[in-house]
Amino acid sequence: MIETFLLSVIGVVLGTWELYKLKDELAYNEKD
Amino acid sequence: MCEFKDPTRCLLCKKNLFVFEGKCLAVCPKGYKVNNPPTACRLLNLQDMGVIYFPFLTMAVIITLVCICGMFKKKAVWRQGRRVKVSEQNTVTAILAGIAPLQFMAVCMQWALCFVFKLFVAGVNSYFVMIFILCINLAFLITYCCKFHGRYLPKQKMQMVLVKELEMSEAKKRYMLNNDHEFGTWYPRHDCWSMCCNPFLTLCCSFKCNKMYYSHFYALDMFKARWTDVSFYRKMLMWFGIAHFLLVDCYLIGISVTGMLHQDWN
Numbered sequence: 001m002i003e004t005f006l007l008s009v010i011g012v013v014l015g016t017w018e019l020y021k022l023k024d025e026l027a028y029n030e031k032d
Numbered sequence: 033m034c035e036f037k038d039p040t041r042c043l044l045c046k047k048n049l050f051v052f053e054g055k056c057l058a059v060c061p062k063g064y065k066v067n068n069p070p071t072a073c074r075l076l077n078l079q080d081m082g083v084i085y086f087p088f089l090t091m092a093v094i095i096t097l098v099c100i101c102g103m104f105k106k107k108a109v110w111r112q113g114r115r116v117k118v119s120e121q122n123t124v125t126a127i128l129a130g131i132a133p134l135q136f137m138a139v140c141m142q143w144a145l146c147f148v149f150k151l152f153v154a155g156v157n158s159y160f161v162m163i164f165i166l167c168i169n170l171a172f173l174i175t176y177c178c179k180f181h182g183r184y185l186p187k188q189k190m191q192m193v194l195v196k197e198l199e200m201s202e203a204k205k206r207y208m209l210n211n212d213h214e215f216g217t218w219y220p221r222h223d224c225w226s227m228c229c230n231p232f233l234t235l236c237c238s239f240k241c242n243k244m245y246y247s248h249f250y251a252l253d254m255f256k257a258r259w260t261d262v263s264f265y266r267k268m269l270m271w272f273g274i275a276h277f278l279l280v281d282c283y284l285i286g287i288s289v290t291g292m293l294h295q296d297w298n
Contacts, residue, residue: 001154003088004142006289007135008281010092015224017282018243019273021124022266 044071088138095130099123102250116162121253126247126255132240135166139284154291161287164279165236172239172272179264181219182211214258222254 038054045056051072052060058072060066067074084090099121106117139161146155185193189207194200210216245257257267 001142001288001291003086004158004284005137005292006089006140008288009283010131011128011135011201011283012277012281014124014233015273015277018124018128019270020271032297 051295052068061086076207088134088141092131092134095134096127099126099130100251105251107251111116120248121251122274125243129241129243129247132237136162154287157283157287161280161283163261164283168272168275169236169238172242172268173227173235175268176209176238177240179261179268180212180215183208183216184211185209192231205277214260218257222257239276 041054042051042056045051049056050066050070051057051059052064052173057073063076064073065076065080066072100123102121102167103123105118105121106119108117110113110116141240143158143162144157146158147154185203185208189198189203193203198228244255247255249255
């Protein structure tokens with residue numbers, strides 16, 4: 001349970017960050 | 033102490049000696065271990081391997097380190113008249129994609145262990161999480177394949193087929209176009225990765241593993257996909273991401289916190 005908890009927290013934190021940056025990342029992808 | 037019928041066959045030895053196949057040995061042979069209390073040698077079994085603490089988290093740390101190392105592969109670019117070295121890799125994306133299979137495996141393990149330790153409520157909840165993970169990934173896979181892996185026949189050629197100026201098989205062979213032009217021209221060059229690894233082997237985490245397409249992992253070409261309809265792809269990732277947060281991550285956090293609070297740690 002500790003593992004699933006930590007993996008989920010990591011998933012939420014990184015996922016939120018990635019969602020926030022998604023536009024830039026794919027835009028960068030378009031320019032590349 | 034020896035056997036009644038055969039005095040050469042030992043049953044119990046002096047202190048610091050151990051019975052092995054009727055003999056007293058000071059050290060057990062390879063593949064054997066002293067039993068408890070220490071009187072004889074016994075075969076090694078799986079329990080002797082010891083406990084691996086936090087296997088999935090350990091793997092996640094290793095994957096994270098591998099991704100972080102990828103940041104050091106840089107390329108020189110000109111920015112505002114200056115030559116700077118930048119990393120092309122989207123490290124957060126690569127980490128997310130890397131730990132996705134671990135999350136699914138951890139949920140499966142949690143589900144199994146909940147039943148072993150008779151935590152039925154947590155077990156049933158973990159089962160629902162697995163179902164949600166499968167549904168989200170299957171829905172993503174179908175949407176993605178239909179939108180980006182599909183091919184179509186242009187309207188003009190379709191009309192020619194309808195008026196029988198052109199054979200359907202011939203038209204399919206010669207005039208089929210990719211639904212998404214750029215992705216359609218990119219993925220045949222990376223067949224192994226795009227057709228085998230992504231849709232089929234990663235069924236349980238295809239949504240997050242799909243992120244590898246734009247992760248630029250170690251700046252390798254196979255992780256630099258392009259899409260003509262990139263805004264659709266972005267929206268798709270956003271909605272599936274939100275669904276994953278709510279149905280999987282938040283649900284899992286809830287189960288884990290509740291389980292840990294009600295766990296008898298003694």
